Amino acid sequence: MNFFDVTLAPPRADHILIAKYIVIVLSLMFVPYISTLFGSTLLSLIYSFRGKNENNPMFSRLSQDIADTLMGGWGMAIVMGMLPIFTLAACFAQMLYGAEVAIVQYMAVTLVAVVVSIVLAMWFKKSFNSREAHFTRHLGLGLLAIGAFHFAFFAFVSSVTVLTFPEKWPLITSAIPLTFDWNMVARLAHFITLTLAITGAAMIFYFFNWMGGKEGVEGEYRDYIRKLGGGLTLAFTVLQTLFFVWYVATLPEMAKSQDIYTLSVVSLAILWGITVMAYFLLANSELKYGTVIFSLVMVFLLIVLVNEHIARESSLSYQNYTLQKLSTELEEKIALDRAQRGGAVASIETGSEIYNAKCIACHRFDVKVVGPPYMSVLPKYKDDLASLKAFVLNPVKKNPEYPAMPNQGLKPHEAESVAMYLLQKYAEMSAEPAQ
Numbered sequence: 550m551n552f553f554d555v556t557l558a559p560p561r562a563d564h565i566l567i568a569k570y571i572v573i574v575l576s577l578m579f580v581p582y583i584s585t586l587f588g589s590t591l592l593s594l595i596y597s598f599r600g601k602n603e604n605n606p607m608f609s610r611l612s613q614d615i616a617d618t619l620m621g622g623w624g625m626a627i628v629m630g631m632l633p634i635f636t637l638a639a640c641f642a643q644m645l646y647g648a649e650v651a652i653v654q655y656m657a658v659t660l661v662a663v664v665v666s667i668v669l670a671m672w673f674k675k676s677f678n679s680r681e682a683h684f685t686r687h688l689g690l691g692l693l694a695i696g697a698f699h700f701a702f703f704a705f706v707s708s709v710t711v712l713t714f715p716e717k718w719p720l721i722t723s724a725i726p727l728t729f730d731w732n733m734v735a736r737l738a739h740f741i742t743l744t745l746a747i748t749g750a751a752m753i754f755y756f757f758n759w760m761g762g763k764e765g766v767e768g769e770y771r772d773y774i775r776k777l778g779g780g781l782t783l784a785f786t787v788l789q790t791l792f793f794v795w796y797v798a799t800l801p802e803m804a805k806s807q808d809i810y811t812l813s814v815v816s817l818a819i820l821w822g823i824t825v826m827a828y829f830l831l832a833n834s835e836l837k838y839g840t841v842i843f844s845l846v847m848v849f850l851l852i853v854l855v856n857e858h859i860a861r862e863s864s865l866s867y868q869n870y871t872l873q874k875l876s877t878e879l880e881e882k883i884a885l886d887r888a889q890r891g892g893a894v895a896s897i898e899t900g901s902e903i904y905n906a907k908c909i910a911c912h913r914f915d916v917k918v919v920g921p922p923y924m925s926v927l928p929k930y931k932d933d934l935a936s937l938k939a940f941v942l943n944p945v946k947k948n949p950e951y952p953a954m955p956n957q958g959l960k961p962h963e964a965e966s967v968a969m970y971l972l973q974k975y976a977e978m979s980a981e982p983a984q
């Protein structure tokens with residue numbers, strides 16, 4: 550059907566459930582990584598430019614230090630960025646298995662955009678080595694990376710939004726034009742402010758708290774970094790509070806629930822805590838708050854992700870139901886497959902599998918469906934497995950009140966298995982006193 554479906558595990562109910570938890574765990578890695586990468590690319594680009602333009606060596610040093618301290622290397626890019634986004638895309642595609650929506654194209658666009666942004670950011674970082682000689686190239690790479698990040702965030706946020714709006718799926722038939730929704734704008738605003746708040750908090754944490762702080766950061770320079778990191782955290786946490794409320798308010802009705810509101814209140818309390826601490830860090834140079842602020846930002850992110858998961862689950866209830874159905878059908882097919890391949894020896898288990906896959910459409914034991922209830926036709930086959938097997942293998946017209954039973958195309962040992970199963974079940978059921 551499409552690349553993901555054939556490449557990955559079939560969408561069985563248990564796989565989907567695992568996929569949903571994987572989404573939370575991986576987002577908890579991916580979002581902080583990509584946020585810090587974006588924020589630090591932006592900051593080091595700005596300070597690299599200002600350093601050169603204003604001939605300010607402190608700014609030039611700062612841009613280099615931000616790139617060295619916050620951007621990570623290729624290993625991190627693969628483990629925290631590329632692998633998670635690939636897996637996330639695959640998990641989302643599984644969750645939407647069978648839905649009529651161009652979501653897989655969306656995911657593919659997002660995937661490519663994220664990978665391109667990461668690669669450009671890494672090249673930009675590398676270009677620090679030769680920035681004296683090739684300053685324009687250095688700036689160009691930074692600008693390209695920032696552009697790519699914006700596109701990637703747009704694609705990422707759109708795909709995630711689409712998941713919560715099943716009523717829009719019929720309108721989404723290609724990867725490019727997105728159906729407009731305010732919730733999507735709110736999410737994008739929230740996401741961008743979140744990335745910058747994370748960058749601010751990460752800056753304080755990695756410059757001052759992590760493993761005793763970075764060496765050689767003193768005096769005026771130290772103060773500048775504290776103000777920059779603290780200021781970013783403070784400003785973007787305040788902004789984020791607004792956008793977060795906006796995002797919750799514009800969730801589709803179907804997605805809203807008591808849980809969402811409760812968690813949102815907790816999130817707001819955390820944002821408030823971050824705001825207060827960032828303020829103290831700025832006003833009284835309380836650098837020891839750095840670790841708490843950074844941890845709180847991560848807790849906030851976790852709650853946002855759980856919130857998102859709950860909203861998605863309520864929005865996707867119909868999709869989940871469809872998936873459950875597909876999953877059951879698939880399991881039946883697998884069972885039948887196994888029964889058909891599995892040796893020529895008749896067994897009650899095989900019989901039960903065949904019954905569930907092939908006969909149940911027309912037969913029940915005690916009610917009439919298309920065919921007669923088994924309880925009414927089996928008495929004549931009691932102790933006569935051979936005749937029952939013969940009938941199942943090659944049904945002949947029996948009762949004038951019913952149409953003829955179509956041949957089910959079973960192999961002899963399968964017919965025998967199902968006959969064994971029917972007779973055993975019949976014996977059990979007739980032994981029980983009628984209810």
Ligand code: HEC
Pocket residue numbers: 903904907908909910911912919920921926940941945946947948949951952953954955957959967968
């Ligand atoms: C498409 C519907 C359909 C399916 C699928 C189907 N049956 Fe039937 N079955 C019928 C109908 C209709 C009759 C009644 C035929 C008649 O009386 O001529 C019937 C009759 C029977 C009878 C009674 C025969 C008798 O002597 O009165 C048995 C036993 C039976 N089916 C077993 C099976 C088994 C086992 C399977 C699965 C391998 C199966 N059927 C699948 C429609 C179906």
